[in-house]
Amino acid sequence: MAGRSYLAQRVDRLRGSQNADGGWGYFPGKASWLEPTVYAAMALHGEPAADRARGLLATWQTGDGGWRSSASVREAGWGTALCVSLAYGCGEASPALDKGVDWLLQSVGAETNWFSIVLGLIRRERDFRLKAWPWKPGDSGWVEPTAHALVALKQASSHSPNSALTERIESGEAQLFDVRSRDGGWNYGARAALGVDLPSYPETTALALLGLQGRNSLDKAFDLARQQLQETPSPLGRAWLTIALRMHGLPVTDLSGALNNEHDVMITALEALAAAEGNHWFMKAKKA
Amino acid sequence: MSEVKLPPAETGPAEPTDRREFIAMGAAALVAGVAGFTGGRDQKHLVAQTPAIALPFTNQTSKVAIIKAASYSHDLESRMLQGLRECKLEVRGKSVLLKPNFVEFDPKTCINTDVAVVAAALNVFRSLGAASVVIGEGPGHRRDTFAMAELTRYRTEIPQFDSVFVDLNRDDVSVVNNFAGRKEFFFPNAVMRADLIVSLAKMKTHHWAGATLSMKNYFGLVPGSIYGWPKNELHYIGIPKSIVELNRVFGPKSFAIVDGIVGMEGNGPIQGTPKPVGVMVMGNDLAAVDATCCRIMGIDPAKVEYLQMAADQLGVTDNTRIEQIGETIASARSNFQLIKEFSHIRLA
Numbered sequence: 317m318a319g320r321s322y323l324a325q326r327v328d329r330l331r332g333s334q335n336a337d338g339g340w341g342y343f344p345g346k347a348s349w350l351e352p353t354v355y356a357a358m359a360l361h362g363e364p365a366a367d368r369a370r371g372l373l374a375t376w377q378t379g380d381g382g383w384r385s386s387a388s389v390r391e392a393g394w395g396t397a398l399c400v401s402l403a404y405g406c407g408e409a410s411p412a413l414d415k416g417v418d419w420l421l422q423s424v425g426a427e428t429n430w431f432s433i434v435l436g437l438i439r440r441e442r443d444f445r446l447k448a449w450p451w452k453p454g455d456s457g458w459v460e461p462t463a464h465a466l467v468a469l470k471q472a473s474s475h476s477p478n479s480a481l482t483e484r485i486e487s488g489e490a491q492l493f494d495v496r497s498r499d500g501g502w503n504y505g506a507r508a509a510l511g512v513d514l515p516s517y518p519e520t521t522a523l524a525l526l527g528l529q530g531r532n533s534l535d536k537a538f539d540l541a542r543q544q545l546q547e548t549p550s551p552l553g554r555a556w557l558t559i560a561l562r563m564h565g566l567p568v569t570d571l572s573g574a575l576n577n578e579h580d581v582m583i584t585a586l587e588a589l590a591a592a593e594g595n596h597w598f599m600k601a602k603k604a
Numbered sequence: 605m606s607e608v609k610l611p612p613a614e615t616g617p618a619e620p621t622d623r624r625e626f627i628a629m630g631a632a633a634l635v636a637g638v639a640g641f642t643g644g645r646d647q648k649h650l651v652a653q654t655p656a657i658a659l660p661f662t663n664q665t666s667k668v669a670i671i672k673a674a675s676y677s678h679d680l681e682s683r684m685l686q687g688l689r690e691c692k693l694e695v696r697g698k699s700v701l702l703k704p705n706f707v708e709f710d711p712k713t714c715i716n717t718d719v720a721v722v723a724a725a726l727n728v729f730r731s732l733g734a735a736s737v738v739i740g741e742g743p744g745h746r747r748d749t750f751a752m753a754e755l756t757r758y759r760t761e762i763p764q765f766d767s768v769f770v771d772l773n774r775d776d777v778s779v780v781n782n783f784a785g786r787k788e789f790f791f792p793n794a795v796m797r798a799d800l801i802v803s804l805a806k807m808k809t810h811h812w813a814g815a816t817l818s819m820k821n822y823f824g825l826v827p828g829s830i831y832g833w834p835k836n837e838l839h840y841i842g843i844p845k846s847i848v849e850l851n852r853v854f855g856p857k858s859f860a861i862v863d864g865i866v867g868m869e870g871n872g873p874i875q876g877t878p879k880p881v882g883v884m885v886m887g888n889d890l891a892a893v894d895a896t897c898c899r900i901m902g903i904d905p906a907k908v909e910y911l912q913m914a915a916d917q918l919g920v921t922d923n924t925r926i927e928q929i930g931e932t933i934a935s936a937r938s939n940f941q942l943i944k945e946f947s948h949i950r951l952a
Binding site: 458461503579 | 745746747748750751754755766771774775776777778779790811829830831832833834836837839840871875943945
C-alpha cells in the first residue's frame with residue numbers, strides 16, 4: 317500500500333469487497349447491510365459500483381416509505397435518513413425520496429408522550445416535548461439517528477422548504493442541545509445517570525455537530541471535537557470528527573495512515589468520505 | 605436468514621420493571637384514563653411473580669465453583685481448568701463463543717472483564733479440544749468495538765485478536781420467534797451457531813438491576829445494527845425481563861465464568877469503583893452462579909428482581925440447593941458498596 321494515497325487505499329478496498337447483490341456487509345464476505353452500503357456508495361459515487369448499490373437499496377424501501385436495514389429485517393428504521401441523504405447527493409428527485417422524507421417526519425422517539433413530558437417538566441431533567449428520532453420505531457430517540465435525520469431533513473428543506481420540515485428540524489436541534497453533556501459534547505443521548513454527569517464520546521459529538529450544521533454558538537463543541545480528534549484511538553471517531561469539522565467549514569488536518577482494520581468496511585468507507593478529496597459533501601446540510 | 609422457533613416464555617405478565625418502561629406504561633395508563641398505577645422503584649419487589657406451575661428447577665441442585673485468584677498475574681489458566689473440571693463441563697468438539705463484558709472504557713476504574721481472564725479462557729477452551737473458540741461482544745454504548753478492544757488491551761494482548769473476534773453489534777443475524785412477546789427478534793449468527801456460550805462476566809453492581817453478572821452480560825448479545833446504541837428495546841421490555849428472556853433462549857447452552865478478581869462496587873456498571881475480591885465464580889447454571897456472586901457481594905439474591913424471576917425457572921438460586929465447590933461464600937464474602945436506591949438488597 318506504500319505510496320498510494322489515503323483515499324486510494326480505501327476506495328480500492330471498497331471496490332474489492334462489494335457483494336454480488338450490489339451491497340456491502342459490515343465485514344467482507346458478510347451479508348449486505350444498509351449502513352455500510354450507503355457509506356460505500358457515497359465514497360464510490362460516480363462509479364458503476366455505486367449505481368449497483370443504489371439499485372439494491374431501492375429494493376429495501378418499505379411500503380411506508382422508510383428503508384429497512386438489511387434483507388433480513390422487515391421493518392424500516394433509522395437508516396432511512398442515510399438513504400435520503402444519498403438520494404439528495406445523487407441529485408435524485410422522485411416520489412420514493414418524498415416518501416422517505418415523509419417517513420422521517422413521522423418518526424418520533426417514544427419518550428415524546430404526555431406522561432414523560434409532565435414528568436420531565438416536574439423533574440427538570442429533560443424536555444420531552446422536543447422530538448428526537450429513534451433507531452427503530454417504538455423506541456426512544458437517541459443522538460445518532462437524530463443527527464442523521466436532521467442532516468436529511470435539512471437537505472430536504474433546502475430543496476423544498478415547508479413549515480413541517482422547519483418545525484421538526486428546530487425541535488430536533490433543540491433536543492440535541494437538551495441532551496448535551498456538560499463537557500460540551502454528546503454521547504449516545506444521556507447527560508447524566510442518577511444525577512451523575514456522563515461524558516461525551518468523539519463519534520457522537522461529531523454526529524451531533526453534523527446534525528447541527530447551520531447553528532451558531534458551537535465553539536465549545538468545536539474545541540472539544542478538535543481535542544477528541546487528537547486523542548481518540550477510534551478510527552470511526554476520527555473519521556466522523558473530520559467530516560463534521562469539514563462540514564462546518566473549519567480547518568482540519570487530513571487523516572493519514574494505513575487502514576487500522578482492513579476488515580471493517582463501514583470504517584473504511586467513512587475514512588474514504590473523510591479524506592480531503594473524499595465525498596464528504598454528501599453530509600452537507602443547509603437549512604433553507 | 606434462518607428462523608429458530610422456541611418454546612413459549614414462562615415468565616409472568618409484562619409489568620413495568622424499569623424506569624423507562626414505567627414511564628411508557630404510565631403514559632399509556634394516563635392516556636387511557638386508568639387510575640391507580642403507583643409503580644416505581646419500590647414496587648420492584650411486587651412484580652414478576654411466576655405462575656403457580658411446576659418449575660423445571662424446583663427439585664434440582666447445581667454446582668458452583670468459587671476459585672481463588674488474588675490477582676490477574678496469577679496462573680489463571682490452571683485455576684480456570686480446575687473450575688471447569690469440577691463443574692464437569694464438556695467442551696471437546698464444540699464451537700465455543702466467549703462473551704466478555706466490555707461495555708465502556710475508563711482508565712480510572714475496572715468496567716470490563718480483564719484481558720487476562722479472556723486470554724486465559726481462550727487458551728483453556730482451546731486446550732480442552734473445542735472445535736473453535738471465538739470472542740464476541742456487542743458493546744451497548746460505543747460503536748467502534750475494535751477501538752474499545754484496543755483500549756481494554758484485548759486487541760494488543762490477545763494474539764491475532766482481529767481474527768478470533770466477532771463484533772456482535774454488526775454480525776449477520778437470524779430470527780428468534782416469541783422473544784419477550786416480540787413476534788421476531790434478531791440475534792447475531794455467531795451467537796446462534798455456537799454450541800457453547802461462555803459468559804465471561806464482571807462482578808459489578810448495577811444502578812438499574814442491582815447487580816450485573818453472568819446473566820445480565822447477555823445484553824451484549826443483542827445486535828446494535830438493529831436495536832441501536834444503547835439497546836433501547838431491552839429497556840422497553842424491562843431490564844429484569846430482558847435478562848430472563850435472554851437466558852431462557854441461550855442459558856441452556858451456556859457456562860459462566862465471573863471475573864471477581866477485581867469487581868466494581870457503588871455506582872456500577874460504569875461509574876463505580878474497583879473492589880478486589882480475589883475470586884472467579886463458575887458454573888453451568890447461570891442463575892446459581894449469579895446468586896452465589898450476589899452472596900459474595902453481600903447482596904440478597906432473593907431481592908434482585910431478575911433472580912426472583914429466574915429462580916427455579918431457569919436455574920437454582922436457593923443456597924441450600926447450590927453445591928459450592930472450592931472456596932466457601934463466607935471466606936470470599938466482601939460486601940460491595942450499594943447506591944442508596946439499592947440499599948434494601950443488602951444481605952443480612
